[in-house]
Amino acid sequence: MKVFQPRNPDLLCAWRWTDRGLYLLDQRKLPAREVYVHCRTWQEVRRAIKDMVVRGAPAIGITAAIGLVLGAERLRARTRRAFLSGLKRIAQGLAKARPTAVNLFWALERMVKRAEAEAAAGPQELLEILRAEALSLWEEDLEACRRMGALGAGLLPEEGTVLTHCNAGALATGGYGTALGVIRAAVEAGKRLSVLADETRPYLQGARLTAWELHKVGIPVTVIPDAAAGFLMARGRVQAVIVGADRIAANGDVANKIGTYSLAVLARENGIPFYVAAPSSTFDLTCFSGEGIPIEERAAEEVHLCAGRRITPRGVSALNPAFDVTPAPYVTALITEKGIIQPPYPENIPRVLSGETPTS
Numbered sequence: 001m002k003v004f005q006p007r008n009p010d011l012l013c014a015w016r017w018t019d020r021g022l023y024l025l026d027q028r029k030l031p032a033r034e035v036y037v038h039c040r041t042w043q044e045v046r047r048a049i050k051d052m053v054v055r056g057a058p059a060i061g062i063t064a065a066i067g068l069v070l071g072a073e074r075l076r077a078r079t080r081r082a083f084l085s086g087l088k089r090i091a092q093g094l095a096k097a098r099p100t101a102v103n104l105f106w107a108l109e110r111m112v113k114r115a116e117a118e119a120a121a122g123p124q125e126l127l128e129i130l131r132a133e134a135l136s137l138w139e140e141d142l143e144a145c146r147r148m149g150a151l152g153a154g155l156l157p158e159e160g161t162v163l164t165h166c167n168a169g170a171l172a173t174g175g176y177g178t179a180l181g182v183i184r185a186a187v188e189a190g191k192r193l194s195v196l197a198d199e200t201r202p203y204l205q206g207a208r209l210t211a212w213e214l215h216k217v218g219i220p221v222t223v224i225p226d227a228a229a230g231f232l233m234a235r236g237r238v239q240a241v242i243v244g245a246d247r248i249a250a251n252g253d254v255a256n257k258i259g260t261y262s263l264a265v266l267a268r269e270n271g272i273p274f275y276v277a278a279p280s281s282t283f284d285l286t287c288f289s290g291e292g293i294p295i296e297e298r299a300a301e302e303v304h305l306c307a308g309r310r311i312t313p314r315g316v317s318a319l320n321p322a323f324d325v326t327p328a329p330y331v332t333a334l335i336t337e338k339g340i341i342q343p344p345y346p347e348n349i350p351r352v353l354s355g356e357t358p359t360s
């Protein structure tokens with residue numbers, strides 16, 4: 001069996017890609033069970049993304065890129081033209097999996113453009129090129145996480161408690177993590193940090209996944225109900241807040257897991273820095289502000305149920321927006337692999353992302 005893996009994989013990794021298909025660690029079952037879902041077709045990959053077998057912005061981008069390769073493997077196109085048109089159809093199908101995290105669309109677009117750029121390649125050659133491109137995407141994300149860790153670690157205090165929301169860790173990326181990657185790097189550099197993980201109702205990514213991940217790498221973690229964050233901040237028990245992002249607009253507004261906005265406002269009220277760690281693939285400069293970011297509404301069922309049991313009275317409705325938008329003024333700094341971005345965001349985001357020096 002042939003295994004497609006990055007050269008320096010992280011200790012924690014959400015999936016395994018082989019010539020028999022893609023094996024995704026089923027994040028719906030964690031931490032109770034570590035089981036894998038085997039995807040052989042792009043449709044199975046789309047379902048896995050939709051159903052949150054795999055989740056987190058960078059991870060769904062990489063997963064979709066691999067899904068596109070699985071689809072391309074079955075195209076049976078004889079000409080380059082037929083191959084490209086089949087590829088685009090699959091990319092359009094995969095793009096329907098989830099609407100908010102821009103990494104999904106970014107990854108699919110990059111894959112299709114890569115194939116289109118190879119003017120002389122036939123179907124078999126294009127398939128090899130796409131396989132290599134998906135692997136590069138994964139490796140680059142892993143590298144971006146490490147870089148964000150190295151850059152962001154300096155922002156965290158020498159000791160204290162960092163609060164995080166949802167799961168922006170190795171399970172949500174190609175490995176190492178965005179927000180959790182920064183915490184890991186700070187701890188690896190000798191900082192004495194512990195983590196408060198918001199449980200993150202209704203899907204409980206914080207209680208289940210962040211707690212699982214940090215515990216596995218030996219970082220002290222305590223799970224708190226989402227509603228406890230403000231009280232703990234006011235009592236001086238939080239020194240910094242750090243979260244990931246699903247899409248960042250050109251003005252610095254940040255779409256992230258529902259509840260992030262409240263945390264940012266509470267952090268400001270209590271004089272605590274609020275950091276967002278995300279790779280450049282999470283920025284959408286075509287969105288002028290957060291108002292333009294599509295926010296996924298998930299099934300009401302996720303709110304009605306808690307640990308598999310119905311908790312709301314029959315006949316009562318529930319709303320389930322999966323993300324919210326934190327206005328840029330609440331964000332102390334954006335941590336990317338290209339550098340740390342500070343306000344004014346509309347000027348500094350394009351500068352840092354294109355490798356120029358930001359204005360102070």
Ligand SMILES: CSC[C@@H](O)[C@@H](O)C(=O)COP(=O)(O)O
Nearest residue numbers: 055056057167168172244245257
């Ligand atoms: C590193 S992904 C951004 C995260 O902070 C968070 O919003 C997230 O985990 C994504 O949400 P999810 O709905 O679990 O896919």
